[in-house]
Amino acid sequence: NAGVTQTPKFRVLKTGQSMTLLCAQDMNHEYMYWYRQDPGMGLRLIHYSVGEGTTAKGEVPDGYNVSRLKKQNFLLGLESAAPSQTSVYFCASSSTGLAANEQFFGPGTRLTVL
Amino acid sequence: AQSVAQPEDQVNVAEGNPLTVKCTYSVSGNPYLFWYVQYPNRGLQFLLKYITGDNLVKGSYGFEAEFNKSQTSFHLKKPSALVSDSALYFCAVRDSGATNKLIFGTGTLLAVQP
Numbered sequence: 001n002a003g004v005t006q007t008p009k010f011r012v013l014k015t016g017q018s019m020t021l022l023c024a025q026d027m028n029h030e031y032m033y034w035y036r037q038d039p040g041m042g043l044r045l046i047h048y049s050v051g052e053g054t055t056a057k058g059e060v061p062d063g064y065n066v067s068r069l070k071k072q073n074f075l076l077g078l079e080s081a082a083p084s085q086t087s088v089y090f091c092a093s094s095s096t097g098l099a100a101n102e103q104f105f106g107p108g109t110r111l112t113v114l
Numbered sequence: 115a116q117s118v119a120q121p122e123d124q125v126n127v128a129e130g131n132p133l134t135v136k137c138t139y140s141v142s143g144n145p146y147l148f149w150y151v152q153y154p155n156r157g158l159q160f161l162l163k164y165i166t167g168d169n170l171v172k173g174s175y176g177f178e179a180e181f182n183k184s185q186t187s188f189h190l191k192k193p194s195a196l197v198s199d200s201a202l203y204f205c206a207v208r209d210s211g212a213t214n215k216l217i218f219g220t221g222t223l224l225a226v227q228p
Contacts, residue, residue, distance in 0.1 A: 004157070031214050033215075040123075040220060041220060042218040042219055042220040042221050043204065045215060045216075048214070048215065050214060090157050090158070092157070092158075096214075098165065100213065101163065101208050101214070101216055102148075102163065103158070103160065103216065105158045105159070107155075107156060107157050108155075108156075
């Protein structure tokens with residue numbers, strides 16, 4: 001099993017450009033999450049999904065959109081990138097119930113917005 | 115509001131010595147507590163959790179954590195540190211308002227010197 005994979009690994013954007021980050025998991029997990037990691041701030045939840053076709057806002061959702069059209073995929077979109085969105089983005093997935101908090105993380109995407 | 119605090123940005127320890135990484139929490143109700151580890155250029159990995167029961171929880175790679183309700187702490191410990199333990203450690207608490215979500219601390223960098 002590949003676990004959680006993220007595409008791309010690195011990306012440089014100019015201000016105002018758009019892009020989509022792809023997350024895929026092969027563990028048949030119901031829950032999926034997008035986080036951003038910034039120095040001194042830990043991980044902050046952007047959006048999450050509790051099942052195919054459902055999404056919800058996390059702690060820092062502004063400037064991002066997500067979609068979960070298939071159970072195994074969770075897409076994070078930036079419509080008009082800003083320098084404040086320079087960060088490392090992590091996708092995670094988990095099962096349900098008490099295992100919901102044992103999250104499996106992807107390797108991350110390092111995004112720089114110039 | 116629920117939160118976790120990791121008061122030390124960095125902990126330095128010599129190989130073979132015991133290590134402690136501190137975490138305190140603030141929650142309403144019973145806390146569900148977690149430790150995750152992040153090795154360089156990798157996603158986070160689940161280490162251990164406290165849900166209920168024995169206050170001393172054992173996890174992966176020889177780590178353990180002690181839950182102390184009176185001090186609202188959940189410190190991560192290991193009797194003998196290895197250089198390979200050098201990584202970024204995150205404490206997290208389950209969000210009581212949405213039980214599939216975690217609230218992460220800001221992380222503590224553990225540096226083990228040979």
